[in-house]
Amino acid sequence: MLNDLKQYAKDHNVPIICDDGLLFLKKTIKDYQIKSVLEIGTAIGYSAIFMALEGCHVTTFERNKTMIELAKKHIEPYQNQIELIAEDALLFDGNLGMFDMIFIDAAKAQYQKFFEKYTPYLKQGGIVVCDNLSFHHLDIQKVSRSTRQLIQKLERFKTYLETHPDYQTTFYDVGDGMSITKRVE
Numbered sequence: 001m002l003n004d005l006k007q008y009a010k011d012h013n014v015p016i017i018c019d020d021g022l023l024f025l026k027k028t029i030k031d032y033q034i035k036s037v038l039e040i041g042t043a044i045g046y047s048a049i050f051m052a053l054e055g056c057h058v059t060t061f062e063r064n065k066t067m068i069e070l071a072k073k074h075i076e077p078y079q080n081q082i083e084l085i086a087e088d089a090l091l092f093d094g095n096l097g098m099f100d101m102i103f104i105d106a107a108k109a110q111y112q113k114f115f116e117k118y119t120p121y122l123k124q125g126g127i128v129v130c131d132n133l134s135f136h137h138l139d140i141q142k143v144s145r146s147t148r149q150l151i152q153k154l155e156r157f158k159t160y161l162e163t164h165p166d167y168q169t170t171f172y173d174v175g176d177g178m179s180i181t182k183r184v185e
């Protein structure tokens with residue numbers, strides 16, 4: 001099942017978490033005994049299904065209509081464990097529970113907004129995991145203006161995490177750059 005989704009993503013240029021990223025998630029779920037996850041960025045449901053198979057209950061946001069339809073189909077066998085919220089995470093104003101982990105894997109320019117909006121839903125001792133923080137290790141001098149602006153925005157987000165007095169963040173050179181943020185208790 002997961003291999004079919006991975007192949008679909010490859011064939012249709014859907015960005016999904018890389019294999020190293022999945023291993024990192026697996027270890028993180030185990031190390032922190034994660035049972036409930038809020039994911040921002042479902043795409044076709046690949047990482048959500050992976051986390052469900054690791055025993056988590058996953059609530060996941062997706063705003064793209066095509067992705068929503070595909071994800072609905074794929075997560076159908078896991079409907080007891082995965083709840084898809086087919087809305088823009090930044091516009092959502094419904095009710096949510098509290099989560100052991102928030103996994104941010106959506107529009108890179110909005111990471112700080114996701115972080116600020118959803119960290120109130122972290123349980124005590126909960127963590128925030130971000131993916132794609134290094135943007136493929138691109139050389140900032142050799143990219144388009146818009147890509148440069150995106151890289152600079154991600155750098156500002158990393159500084160925001162590093163200097164935030166209420167949180168402690170560790171960055172990992174896994175895939176395109178991942179991080180784990182914990183609230184300072």
Ligand SMILES: C[S@@+](CC[C@H](N)C(=O)[O-])C[C@H]1O[C@@H](n2cnc3c(N)ncnc32)[C@H](O)[C@@H]1O
Nearest residue numbers: 016017041043046047062063064088089106107
């Ligand atoms: C990198 S993909 C997610 C990959 C997925 N987590 C996986 O590894 O299988 C990012 C997805 O986030 C969605 N997205 C971006 N911004 C969003 C937002 N504000 N609210 C909901 N979904 C968003 C995009 O439509 C896209 O499908």
